[in-house]
Amino acid sequence: MTTLLYDGTFEGLLTAVYEIYERKLLLIKIQKGEWYSSALFEDVLSVITDEPRASRVLKGLQKKISAAGLQRLYAAHMAGIENEDITFINYIRYAFDADYNIEEDYGNKYVLRVSEIVRMVRREKHRMEAFVRFQKLGDETFYAAIEPDFNILPLLGKHFKNRYTDQKWIIYDLKRQYGLHYDLYDLQFISLDFVMGNSQNVIAAYSEQEGLYQDLWKNYFNSVNIPARKNTKLHMRHIPKRYWRYLTEKF
Amino acid sequence: MVNIDRITEKLSILADAAKYDVSCASSGSKRKNENKGLGNASNGICHTYTEDGRCVSLLKILLTNHCIFDCAYCVSRKSNDIKRAAFTVQEVVDLTINFYRRNYIEGLFLSSGIFKDADYTMERLVRVAKKLRTEHKFNGYIHLKTIPGASDELMHEAGLYADRLSVNLEMPTEAGLKLLAPEKNRQDMIKPMGFLKNEIIQRTEEKALFKKAPMFAPAGQSTQVIIGATPETDKQVLQTANHFYKNFNLKRVYYSGYVPVISDKRLPALNTSVPMVRENRLYQADWLMRFYGFNVNEIVDEQQPLLDLDIDPKLSWALRNLQCFPIDINRADLQLILRIPGIGMLSAQKIVSARRYSQLNWEQLKQIGVSLNRAKYFITCNSHKFERRDLTGTAIKQYILSQSQSKYIKASSVQLNLF
Numbered sequence: 001m002t003t004l005l006y007d008g009t010f011e012g013l014l015t016a017v018y019e020i021y022e023r024k025l026l027l028i029k030i031q032k033g034e035w036y037s038s039a040l041f042e043d044v045l046s047v048i049t050d051e052p053r054a055s056r057v058l059k060g061l062q063k064k065i066s067a068a069g070l071q072r073l074y075a076a077h078m079a080g081i082e083n084e085d086i087t088f089i090n091y092i093r094y095a096f097d098a099d100y101n102i103e104e105d106y107g108n109k110y111v112l113r114v115s116e117i118v119r120m121v122r123r124e125k126h127r128m129e130a131f132v133r134f135q136k137l138g139d140e141t142f143y144a145a146i147e148p149d150f151n152i153l154p155l156l157g158k159h160f161k162n163r164y165t166d167q168k169w170i171i172y173d174l175k176r177q178y179g180l181h182y183d184l185y186d187l188q189f190i191s192l193d194f195v196m197g198n199s200q201n202v203i204a205a206y207s208e209q210e211g212l213y214q215d216l217w218k219n220y221f222n223s224v225n226i227p228a229r230k231n232t233k234l235h236m237r238h239i240p241k242r243y244w245r246y247l248t249e250k251f
Numbered sequence: 252m253v254n255i256d257r258i259t260e261k262l263s264i265l266a267d268a269a270k271y272d273v274s275c276a277s278s279g280s281k282r283k284n285e286n287k288g289l290g291n292a293s294n295g296i297c298h299t300y301t302e303d304g305r306c307v308s309l310l311k312i313l314l315t316n317h318c319i320f321d322c323a324y325c326v327s328r329k330s331n332d333i334k335r336a337a338f339t340v341q342e343v344v345d346l347t348i349n350f351y352r353r354n355y356i357e358g359l360f361l362s363s364g365i366f367k368d369a370d371y372t373m374e375r376l377v378r379v380a381k382k383l384r385t386e387h388k389f390n391g392y393i394h395l396k397t398i399p400g401a402s403d404e405l406m407h408e409a410g411l412y413a414d415r416l417s418v419n420l421e422m423p424t425e426a427g428l429k430l431l432a433p434e435k436n437r438q439d440m441i442k443p444m445g446f447l448k449n450e451i452i453q454r455t456e457e458k459a460l461f462k463k464a465p466m467f468a469p470a471g472q473s474t475q476v477i478i479g480a481t482p483e484t485d486k487q488v489l490q491t492a493n494h495f496y497k498n499f500n501l502k503r504v505y506y507s508g509y510v511p512v513i514s515d516k517r518l519p520a521l522n523t524s525v526p527m528v529r530e531n532r533l534y535q536a537d538w539l540m541r542f543y544g545f546n547v548n549e550i551v552d553e554q555q556p557l558l559d560l561d562i563d564p565k566l567s568w569a570l571r572n573l574q575c576f577p578i579d580i581n582r583a584d585l586q587l588i589l590r591i592p593g594i595g596m597l598s599a600q601k602i603v604s605a606r607r608y609s610q611l612n613w614e615q616l617k618q619i620g621v622s623l624n625r626a627k628y629f630i631t632c633n634s635h636k637f638e639r640r641d642l643t644g645t646a647i648k649q650y651i652l653s654q655s656q657s658k659y660i661k662a663s664s665v666q667l668n669l670f
Contacts, residue, residue: 104604107615130296134353142352163291165284166388167352212255213349219259220350223266223302224311228510229525234304238297248355249299 001027006047006085008032010077013052013085014061016047017092030085057092064095069103076117079150081126087113125152129159131239132171133248135214136207141171143202145246153180159189214248221249262346264336268316268327269362271418272475273507277308277357277392280414280469288388289351290413292470295392296357309394310350311360314338314375322421322432323515324480327364331513337366343379344387351391358392358414359383371405380412392470399439403446410450415470415502418443420495423488426620427481432516447472447608448499471502477534479526480509480518486551489536493547495541506533518669532558539564542596543589561652566592569629570644576629577637581610593625624654 003171006012016030023045032047036148044095061070085171088108095102106112111214127148134142142164152175157180160169162183172192192234253649278295288557297306313327315337347359361379363370376395383389384497392567395413397406409416414517418440425437447468454467465598474495476488492504508530511521536558539545543565550564551557569576569592578587580602588599598620603617610633628647631637 024513033337063559102608105608106601106605107609108609109618110526112618127298130298132354136353144354162284162353165287166289179343209349213353216259216262216346217350217353217355219263220266220310221299221301223263224270224307226270226305226510227305229303229305229508229527231304235300235302238304240299242317247299248353 001029002043002045004028004030004047005033006030007049008080009049010073010074011051011054011075012047012049013088013147014057014092017057017089018050018053019045019047020089020093021096026091029087030089031042032085036076049152053100061095062100063090065101065103072118073114075121075155076114078154079117079121079152081117081120081150084113084117087117107122121150121152121155124148124150126157128152128156128245131243131247132156132160134169134244135202135248136201136210137205138207139205140168142167144169144171145174145199145202146171147175147242147246148173149242153178154189156180157182216248258342261336261338261342263310264334265316265338266311268358268364269311269313271326271361271507271510271512272311272362272396273305274360274394274417274473274475274503275308276415276470276473276503277390277394280392280556281469282390282392282414282466284390286388286390289348289389290358290389290391291356292390292392298354298356308357309360310347310356310358312338312343312346312362312371313378314343314361314363315366316364317366320432320434320467321364322420322435323513323517324477324509326512328513330331334468340375340379344382347383347391348389350386351389356391358394360394362396363398365398369398370402370405373398373401373405373409374424377409377412380409384412394470397443397447398434399443401443405581406443406446407450409464410447410454410468411469412547415473416447416468417473417475418447418542419475420491421474421475421477422481423478423483423491424481427483432479443474444495444501444516471499473503473505475505475507476507478506478530479523484551484556485529485533485536485665486553486556488546489531489540491575492537493540506530506537515537526535528560529558532560532564536564539568544586545590562648563592566625566648566651569646573644577631578629580616580630580632581606591626591629593627593629595620595623599653625651651652 004016004019006016011038019025020028073091075086087110091114094110102108102111106115128146132144132146134144136142153176154173156171160171161182166184168183170179170181170190178189178191181188239247276295277292280292282292284291284438297308299307301307304449306478317335317337318329326333343359343361350356351358361376363372363376368388380393380395385392393413394415395409397409397416397418412574419439420433422431428435428437428621451471454464458466459465476491488506495501495504508526509519511519511523512524514521536550539550540547545568549568557596558564568591575590578591580588585599585603588594589596589658599627601619602611602616605615612633613623616632628638628642
């Protein structure tokens, strides 16, 4: 059993696949991170991400699965879910070793698992499209903080750009410390050194009517409730508590 | 905004009065943001959920709750002693835009009590939509209620600005409507539905020929019936729904379990609980008709005019039709697989994809997401182990109920208390 260490990038993952075939490795473990000394007696291989090797694997993979399938695999990996790297490695190996397209072979546990991860990622993306709450700042920028379970911010750009073409906005992932900024023309990833994470600072930067509309929204939310139909379990299933912090109607 | 307290009060009155309309969909349209304006309408998003677990997708309000009618089931009925309010067109526009920009909503659902007459009311609803579309380049979702009796010209104009239009049938049958809303006439509701149906078909044909032709209610029309205020059976309710799906091309029929809000000798008593289980079973049956290829007569008939509250309508159908089973999961058509209890649309599609690679066994079916506790009585797969006993429908139902912790077991003991 060889343990592969890689840098967590998709290129790194593809390089790891290259190493596996190059060295004819059979049983492996894979994890993100640096060389660690306690591994002295283990068989450890540190994968150095290498663009040419990664793109060779990518080209091969493109012949085995569809462009959409590759996109899904990429998004699933980018989500950054713990301990799933081995799923992606085995998925890619299965794709290479089979002489047909394996994308819909849900009887295979790796194919099924990737499809489950894709579903989880999609759901989180969809939730964020719903739960982002912009707050209008004095400089006309609409700012929203999020803490999604998975790294899905890059997947949000298209939706929000299409929808809010005529307003400046920032969506900031406080958990991963980076954001997406739209300036009426382009989308850019940004990282804010200043303390937008501190809600007091955001409130201080509010535009004049921001407080009013937040109150009206809370008022609306309470008015549409039908107490005779109360169903807390269903409510909690739809909006798990961890999302409440950033929902105007809930804080 | 001039008067914050007044607008806040109006919003609570007019949102509260609109909340019994259960339609919440914001999907089915494909309005794009091509004019560098605000918003788009596509797949529908639920932005939040009320404490009763219903989705909040649109800003759902009445323009006013003043009403000349006195329908027994309606909280805004003329004789009800409640606070009345009315928004101005500009107030609705401002609320919609400002909520939308903050990503609170997908758009606007605008309904109204009827003041003066049908045309006068409809004209104001249309004015709100027109202003949003033309002056504010708003491309978000707009659902307008069409007021029964409004002129064809106004309905036509409404269709040019709205994504979806709806006329509520209110009661599942004409007799029910006569009982609770004697001033209303079912023909007044059916006429605009017919007009819209023809208009939508015609406009869609035009659109296919000329790309530049204007959109007309791209998300179609829907309706709502109130359940449990009048004594109709599920058979009557579902046959009505089926009739309107078939003959009026409706996108959705909504079933709204009656919430007792007013005391009236024609209505269930105030302490009656909302028929939530029944409502849920009706939606399940509705799905079976629209997506699972079931005919309405297979779900309810003379012998079975009521849906079983303990179990879902698909399982109920399967138990009455044991001669159709067991179904071989590795061979049967998708249409048949969809009829197996415990297998939903997604699982069925996965099964049909996956079996091209290898014959599926129990473990794989479980992994794919099939509810084996129900499905196992109805299928065979790549295994020698399957249900061989010749079980009766009643026995299977007992086994399934004893194993499941239905969310309804407690709730279903509370029966609807009519009159």
